[in-house]
Amino acid sequence: MTVFAxxxxxxxxRMHPELSLVSxxxxxxxxxxxxxxxxxxxxxxxLDKSTVSRQVGxxxxxxxxxxxxxxxxxxxxxxxxxxAGRRILAQVTDSRRAAFRERLADWAAExxxxxxxxxxxxxxxxxxxxx
Numbered sequence: 001m002t003v004f005a006x007x008x009x010x011x012x013x014r015m016h017p018e019l020s021l022v023s024x025x026x027x028x029x030x031x032x033x034x035x036x037x038x039x040x041x042x043x044x045x046x047l048d049k050s051t052v053s054r055q056v057g058x059x060x061x062x063x064x065x066x067x068x069x070x071x072x073x074x075x076x077x078x079x080x081x082x083x084a085g086r087r088i089l090a091q092v093t094d095s096r097r098a099a100f101r102e103r104l105a106d107w108a109a110e111x112x113x114x115x116x117x118x119x120x121x122x123x124x125x126x127x128x129x130x131x
Contacts, residue, residue: 019088019092020055022055023055023058023059023064024089024092025045026041026045026052026055026056026059027059027064027065027081027085027088027089028089028093029041029044029045030065030079030080030081030085031081031086031089034080035068035078035079035080035081036078036079037070037076037077037078037079038052038053038056038077038079039052041056041079056079059085063082063084063085064081064082064084064085064088064089065079065080065081065082065085066079066080066082067079067080068080
């Protein structure tokens with residue numbers, strides 16, 4: 001798992017030099033949700049608020065995300081992708097998919113199905129409640 005994580009971090013830098021794996025993940029989440037608060041990002045990924053704040057600040061400085069007032073509560077700021085953020089996310093996503101296709105090209109269909117099933121099972125795990 002450690003090697004898998006290291007490779008994921010390293011490949012993120014090759015896909016786009018200014019976009020870390022964490023930044024890519026946060027952009028993807030914002031796109032999927034149509035925007036959210038920084039505190040929601042921190043809670044979803046179990047990250048410290050200061051870590052998310054630094055990442056959000058960097059993404060804002062590079063023009064990939066922007067803050068907008070929540071139309072229902074003007075005290076709340078919601079993070080949204082900019083057009084540039086959407087473009088870069090799409091480019092990196094396409095590059096990552098191409099890399100996965102290349103790496104898995106010689107796998108048998110049965111192996112791919114098993115692998116996908118294991119990943120789905122791994123990602124579906126939730127910690128036991130109350131402990």
